Amino acid sequence: MDRKRVFSGLQPTGNVHIGNYLGALRNWVRLQEDYDCIYCIVDLHAMTVDYDVAAFAEERRNAARVLIACGVDPARSLFYYQSEVPQHTELAWILGTMTGVGQLSRMTQYKDKAKGSEARLGLLAYPVLMAADILLYRAHAVPVGDDQKQHLELTRDLAIRFNSRFGDEFPVPDPIIPEHGDRIMSLQSPTAKMSKSDPDEASRILVLDPPDVIRSKVKRAVTDSGSGVRHDWEEKPGVSNLLEIMSLFSGTPIPALESEFGSSGYGKFKEAVAEAVIVGLAPIRAAYEALDDAAVEAGMRRHAAVARDKAEEYQQRVRVRVGLAG
Ligand code: TYM
Numbered sequence: 001m002d003r004k005r006v007f008s009g010l011q012p013t014g015n016v017h018i019g020n021y022l023g024a025l026r027n028w029v030r031l032q033e034d035y036d037c038i039y040c041i042v043d044l045h046a047m048t049v050d051y052d053v054a055a056f057a058e059e060r061r062n063a064a065r066v067l068i069a070c071g072v073d074p075a076r077s078l079f080y081y082q083s084e085v086p087q088h089t090e091l092a093w094i095l096g097t098m099t100g101v102g103q104l105s106r107m108t109q110y111k112d113k114a115k116g117s118e119a120r121l122g123l124l125a126y127p128v129l130m131a132a133d134i135l136l137y138r139a140h141a142v143p144v145g146d147d148q149k150q151h152l153e154l155t156r157d158l159a160i161r162f163n164s165r166f167g168d169e170f171p172v173p174d175p176i177i178p179e180h181g182d183r184i185m186s187l188q189s190p191t192a193k194m195s196k197s198d199p200d201e202a203s204r205i206l207v208l209d210p211p212d213v214i215r216s217k218v219k220r221a222v223t224d225s226g227s228g229v230r231h232d233w234e235e236k237p238g239v240s241n242l243l244e245i246m247s248l249f250s251g252t253p254i255p256a257l258e259s260e261f262g263s264s265g266y267g268k269f270k271e272a273v274a275e276a277v278i279v280g281l282a283p284i285r286a287a288y289e290a291l292d293d294a295a296v297e298a299g300m301r302r303h304a305a306v307a308r309d310k311a312e313e314y315q316q317r318v319r320v321r322v323g324l325a326g
Pocket residue numbers: 007008009010011012019020021022023024025042045129130131133134142143144145146147148151181182183184185193194195
């Protein structure tokens with residue numbers, strides 16, 4: 001039987017952080033065992049906010065290299081830059097004709113990002129392009145962190161709406177969200193999620209951060225008043241976030257960490273957190289160093305060509321459904 005299909009994407013601007021890794025990328029890597037996976041550096045999505053044109057190509061390449069270092073395996077998965085497969089945007093247009101502006105303007109991410117600036121069409125339409133990414137390949141499952149849940153809901157709505165208007169074409173995709181690590185919080189304000197766009201670099205640990213930087217960021221992480229290492233999001237969001245991070249990197253369950261560090265001070269606990277993160281990220285840094293930019297780029301180009309052929313076949317079926325062909 002054919003394997004089920006997985007699709008997911010990551011924006012290239014800003015460096016990949018442990019929230020991306022624990023919330024999504026670890027699942028991307030695991031799912032390669034059992035699914036037919038298609039992964040994308042979604043450069044068109046990254047253009048929906050101001051970005052540095054001169055640095056863009058380099059950021060894109062670097063993101064690709066980091067993801068391969070994390071375990072995205074081009075020998076098993078299709079992996080390319082979104083903009084190199086124009087069928088994504090064609091399908092986005094068609095889906096856009098079926099999407100209510102009201103539904104888009106209620107999206108949390110839109111409301112956050114549009115705050116204080118002129119609301120742009122690209123930002124409003126962002127989730128429609130995301131739906132097109134997923135539906136283009138008839139994906140069944142989408143590994144993401146918690147913050148993408150709402151966009152997945154829209155994708156599901158659009159699949160259902162399209163199928164009922166034009167005939168059964170798209171599977172209705174399910175999100176794959178990890179039970180732990182779905183929402184890694186900022187080290188500096190642990191009630192907000194860790195984010196690439198936070199101006200405070202101490203708020204996030206990058207997967208390529210060297211050990212001394214990791215130690216210093218964890219040491220400066222906001223903890224809570226009082227002492228005692230306990231998992232309690234209400235009372236101790238900072239400590240709880242560090243416990244989650246340590247548990248995910250070390251594989252030790254949170255209750256075991258609570259008994260081990262419960263009565264020690266935050267200092268000793270934070271040292272142990274930093275070491276767990278350093279050990280967990282070391283193979284990724286090593287793999288990153290061993291890769292070569294030119295080879296990564298050549299692979300991305302090759303895969304884009306394969307993806308275009310595949311996408312074209314699927315997209316032709318959509319054109320027929322909506323009355324754009326023969
Ligand atoms: P992006 O680039 O912001 O993030 C990539 C992935 O990382 C997850 N993530 C987190 N998980 C846990 N804790 C955090 N603090 C954290 N921050 C980010 C995100 O949920 C995401 O899975 N819109 C998407 C990109 C996209 C996409 C798609 C994803 C475009 N098209 C199609 C899936 C399918 C985004 O901005 O991800």
